Amino acid sequence: MSPRELVVLGTASQVPTRLRNHNGYFLSWDGEGILFDPGDGTQRQMVHAGIAASDITRVCLTHFHGDHCLGLPGVIQRISLDQSPRDVQAYFPASGEEYFDRLRSAAPFYDCATITKNPVKGDGIIAETPKFRIEAYGLDHGIEAYGYRLVERDGRRMRPDALRERGIAGPDVAVLQRDGELRGVRLEEVSEPRRGQRFAFVMDTRLCDGVGRLADGADVLVIESTYLAEDEGLAVAHGHLTAGQAARVAADCGVRTLVLTHFSQRYDDPSRFRREAEAVFDGEVVVAEDLTRVRIRG
Numbered sequence: 001m002s003p004r005e006l007v008v009l010g011t012a013s014q015v016p017t018r019l020r021n022h023n024g025y026f027l028s029w030d031g032e033g034i035l036f037d038p039g040d041g042t043q044r045q046m047v048h049a050g051i052a053a054s055d056i057t058r059v060c061l062t063h064f065h066g067d068h069c070l071g072l073p074g075v076i077q078r079i080s081l082d083q084s085p086r087d088v089q090a091y092f093p094a095s096g097e098e099y100f101d102r103l104r105s106a107a108p109f110y111d112c113a114t115i116t117k118n119p120v121k122g123d124g125i126i127a128e129t130p131k132f133r134i135e136a137y138g139l140d141h142g143i144e145a146y147g148y149r150l151v152e153r154d155g156r157r158m159r160p161d162a163l164r165e166r167g168i169a170g171p172d173v174a175v176l177q178r179d180g181e182l183r184g185v186r187l188e189e190v191s192e193p194r195r196g197q198r199f200a201f202v203m204d205t206r207l208c209d210g211v212g213r214l215a216d217g218a219d220v221l222v223i224e225s226t227y228l229a230e231d232e233g234l235a236v237a238h239g240h241l242t243a244g245q246a247a248r249v250a251a252d253c254g255v256r257t258l259v260l261t262h263f264s265q266r267y268d269d270p271s272r273f274r275r276e277a278e279a280v281f282d283g284e285v286v287v288a289e290d291l292t293r294v295r296i297r298g
Contacts, residue, residue: 010041013265016041020289024045036201040066053079083112097117100117140239150199151196222259223250224262227243240262
């Protein structure tokens with residue numbers, strides 16, 4: 001698996017189809033493995049995708065509707081069965097903590113999994129590491145729901161021409177990056193600022209401020225597009241987006257790659273979602289299928 005890659009495990013909305021499993025999304029990011037919204041069947045989809053339970057370091061639930069969380073008991077039991085040594089951090093809306101606890105212990109099993117609960121109680125940063133932070137922002141879906149956003153810390157990009165001019169090569173480059181100076185050469189002289197990459201995950205919601213805050217400047221935006229524009233009334237009534245609305249968010253927020261998913265079973269032609277999105281957004285559009293892989297390019 002690529003150091004930074006999204007694996008789509010399921011793309012259906014409330015009703016799965018013969019071709020679309022319930023939700024499930026696995027983000028591989030520099031040794032971290034973040035599982036988003038594991039719906040029913042996620043464990044089997046992980047087998048198809050070559051993802052081990054021990055690869056999971058974090059689980060993020062946007063809300064507690066079944067198609068976004070009913071796969072969690074099996075995933076946790078598999079983590080325990082495989083005796084994964086990782087402490088898995090779990091994030092979910094605080095109002096649903098009772099549901100999380102029920103899912104955590106939905107059936108008897110020999111429980112040796114270490115799952116640390118992190119109930120989300122409002123907008124902002126919910127986790128930080130030396131390399132990135134994870135933010136959560138509220139969505140509009142009728143029950144408490146949050147989207148998630150991973151933001152890599154800004155860094156510097158080395159300039160090969162400047163390094164050659166100053167005779168710095170091989171292991172010395174790493175020393176310069178670590179110490180900031182080497183033989184009188186400062187890191188700033190041979191590098192340039194590099195904005196950290198950003199990944200956003202937006203599920204069941206109407207248009208709201210949180211959607212824009214999550215999508216802002218995202219290199220990859222995974223976003224629900226349950227309906228097409230012809231059914232916008234249904235989208236608003238049920239707390240969802242159309243493909244056109246998702247694409248407009250991507251265009252307005254400077255998104256690089258738009259990944260559409262969470263499709264209603266009423267549609268049998270995925271190309272319609274692409275056409276609707278591409279009429280609004282001129283970046284890369286991925287109409288996700290089960291087991292689609294999306295590289296997160298530097």
